[in-house]
Amino acid sequence: MNETIRPGLEGITVAETGLSRIDGENGELTVCGFPIEELAANATYEESVFLLFEGRLPTAAELADFRADLASRREICPEVRAVLRRAAAEEKPAMDALRMGVAAANLGLVDDDPATLARRLVAVVPTIVATYWRYRRGEEPIEPRDDLGHAANYLHMLTGEEPDDAAVRGLETYLSTVVDHGVNASTFTARTVVSTESDLVSAATAAVGSLKGPLHGGAPGPVLEMLREVHELGDPAGYVEAKLAAGERLMGFGHRVYRVRDPRAAVLESAAERLYAESADGDFFETVREFESVAVEELAAHSPDRRLDTNVEFYTAALLDGVGVPKELFTATFAVSRVAGWMAHCLEQLEDNRLIRPESRYVGATDREWTPAAER
Ligand code: ACO
Numbered sequence: 001m002n003e004t005i006r007p008g009l010e011g012i013t014v015a016e017t018g019l020s021r022i023d024g025e026n027g028e029l030t031v032c033g034f035p036i037e038e039l040a041a042n043a044t045y046e047e048s049v050f051l052l053f054e055g056r057l058p059t060a061a062e063l064a065d066f067r068a069d070l071a072s073r074r075e076i077c078p079e080v081r082a083v084l085r086r087a088a089a090e091e092k093p094a095m096d097a098l099r100m101g102v103a104a105a106n107l108g109l110v111d112d113d114p115a116t117l118a119r120r121l122v123a124v125v126p127t128i129v130a131t132y133w134r135y136r137r138g139e140e141p142i143e144p145r146d147d148l149g150h151a152a153n154y155l156h157m158l159t160g161e162e163p164d165d166a167a168v169r170g171l172e173t174y175l176s177t178v179v180d181h182g183v184n185a186s187t188f189t190a191r192t193v194v195s196t197e198s199d200l201v202s203a204a205t206a207a208v209g210s211l212k213g214p215l216h217g218g219a220p221g222p223v224l225e226m227l228r229e230v231h232e233l234g235d236p237a238g239y240v241e242a243k244l245a246a247g248e249r250l251m252g253f254g255h256r257v258y259r260v261r262d263p264r265a266a267v268l269e270s271a272a273e274r275l276y277a278e279s280a281d282g283d284f285f286e287t288v289r290e291f292e293s294v295a296v297e298e299l300a301a302h303s304p305d306r307r308l309d310t311n312v313e314f315y316t317a318a319l320l321d322g323v324g325v326p327k328e329l330f331t332a333t334f335a336v337s338r339v340a341g342w343m344a345h346c347l348e349q350l351e352d353n354r355l356i357r358p359e360s361r362y363v364g365a366t367d368r369e370w371t372p373a374a375e376r
Contacts, residue, residue: 003361010256014356015191019052019344020180024257029264031180032056040267045150045175045337046070049122052180052344053115067149073123074144074153080104081131081141088135094332095212101128103205114350117200118343125339126150129332130157136328151175154336155324166278170323173271177264178312178334180341182257186210186217190342191349195356200346207342211335214251220330223252223317231287240291240298250295252314261309268315275322288318 006012021030029036032051039048046067050058058066076084080101087097105124106112131141134157142157151171155163183191189210193203211217230236243250255262269289276285292310299308317330325333 005361008256009358014188015183015349017182017345017348018055019341019348020182022182022257024255025259027258027260027263029181036177036263037267039179040173040177040271043172043176045172045179048176048179049340052340053118053347068146070119070123070150071144071146071148071153073120074127074146076101076124076127076131077104077108079107080128084128084132085135088132091136093212094129094132094136094329095208095218095335097132098125098128098332098335099205099208099212101132102208103201105204106199106201112199114200114347118347121200121204121343122340126154126336127157129329129336130154132332133158133326133329154333158326158329159324164324166275167323170271170275170319171325174268174316174319174323174333175337177267177271178316178337180338180344181264181312183345184216185213186338187342187345191345192356194346194349195353197353200343203346204339204342207339208335211338212331217313217331217334217338219251219311219313220317220320220334221327223313224321224327224330226251227284227288227291227317230291231284236287236291236294237298240295244298244302250299250308252317253295253299253310254308255311258309258311259307262311264312265310265315268312268319272315272319272322275319279322281322285318285322288315 019032022028031039031048032055034051039051043051044063047058047063049070050063050066083100083104084097087100102121102125105121105128106117109116109120127144134141139160142160145153145156148156148163149168149172152163152168155167155171181187186207190203190207193206194200214222226239230239233239240250272285272288276282292314296309302308316334317327320330320333321327
C-alpha cells in the first residue's frame with residue numbers, strides 16, 4: 001500500500017476525461033477541444049451542454065431539437081414547490097433549497113435512465129432556483145416559458161419580466177464559461193457517487209452540497225459585498241492590507257490548479273465590461289478593476305512562494321450583479337451551469353466505471369482495553 005498522503009489530493013490525477021483540459025501553469029482551459037474564450041464568445045448554453053454530452057457541436061436541427069427537449073423538462077411538481085416555499089419561509093440559503101429540490105428531481109419521471117436524468121437535471125435547476133427566489137421575495141413563481149432559451153428563461157422566471165438582450169448575453173457567456181472545469185471538488189463528488197453505481201440525482205444532490213462551500217462555489221457573494229464596500233469607502237489598498245494582516249483570505253483570489261490568472265477571469269471581465277459600458281453603474285466596474293490590480297500586487301508581497309492570482313469568482317460577482325442576478329443566488333446560478341458538467345462527468349464515469357475508493361493512514365489510539373460502561 002502506498003502511504004504517501006497528498007493533503008487535499010493536490011497533484012493527484014484521478015481520472016481520464018474527454019471533457020475539459022486545464023493547464024494551470026499557462027492559464028489555459030479547453031472544453032472538448034475548444035478554448036474557453038471561443039466557447040464563451042460563440043456558444044449558447046444549450047450548445048455547450050450538447051457539446052459536453054455528445055462530444056461534438058450539434059447541427060442546427062439537432063440544436064433546435066435539444067433546446068426543445070430541455071425546455072420540455074423544466075417544470076417542477078407541486079410537492080417540490082411546497083418544499084421550496086417552506087425553505088424560503090424559513091430563510092434557508094438558496095443552496096439548501098436547491099439541494100432539496102434537486103433531491104426530488106426524478107419525482108414523476110417514469111423513464112429514469114442516466115441520459116434522461118442528465119437532461120432533466122440540467123433543465124430543472126433554473127426552475128428550482130427561481131421558484132425558491134420568488135417565494136423568498138413573497139411572490140408567486142413564474143412558469144417556465146418554452147419559447148425562451150435556457151438563459152433568457154432563467155432571467156424571466158426570476159423577474160417575471162421580458163429579459164433584456166444585454167443581460168441574456170452576459171448570462172449566456174457566464175453559463176458557457178463555467179460549464180465544466182476538470183475534476184473540481186463538486187465534480188469529483190458527483191463522480192464518486194456514481195462510481196458506486198448509485199444514480200445521477202444522488203450525484204447531483206451531493207455535488208450541490210460540495211459546491212456550496214466558500215472555498216469552491218460560495219465565494220462570489222462575499223466578493224460582491226467586499227467590492228461594494230470598497231466602492232463606497234474607497235482605499236482598496238488599505239482594505240486588502242487590513243484583511244491580510246488579520247489573517248483572512250481574499251475571496252476571488254487563489255486557486256488549487258492555476259498558478260497564473262484563471263483564464264475564465266479574462267472572459268468574464270470582458271463580458272462584464274460590455275455590460276457595464278451600457279449601465280449607470282460604470283464607476284463600480286472601475287473600482288472592480290482597480291481592486292483586482294491592488295489585490296494581486298498585495299497578495300504577491302504577502303505570499304511570495306505561492307502565486308495567488310484572480311480566480312473565476314472575482315469577475316463572476318461583477319458580471320452576475322450587472323446581469324441582475326441577486327447575490328443570494330450567485331452560487332445557485334453557478335449550479336445552473338455546472339450541473340451539465342457534473343452530469344457529463346457522471347456519464348463518462350459510468351462508461352468505464354471503477355469504484356472510487358481511496359485509503360487512509362491510521363494515526364489514532366492503539367492497544368486499548370475495553371471497560372464496561374458502569375466502570376468508566
Ligand atoms: N487570500 C489570502 N491568502 C490565500 C488565499 C487568498 N485568497 N488563497 C490562498 N492563500 C494562502 C493560504 O493562506 C496559504 O498560505 P499558508 O501556506 O501560509 O497557510 C497558501 O496561500 C496556500 O493556500 P491553500 O489553502 O493551501 O491553497 P488551496 O489550493 O488549498 O486553496 C483556494 C485554493 C481554496 C481557492 C484558496 O486560494 C482560497 O481559499 N481562495 C479564496 C476563496 C475563493 O476565492 N474560492 C473560490 C475558488 S474558485 C472555485 O472553486 C470555483
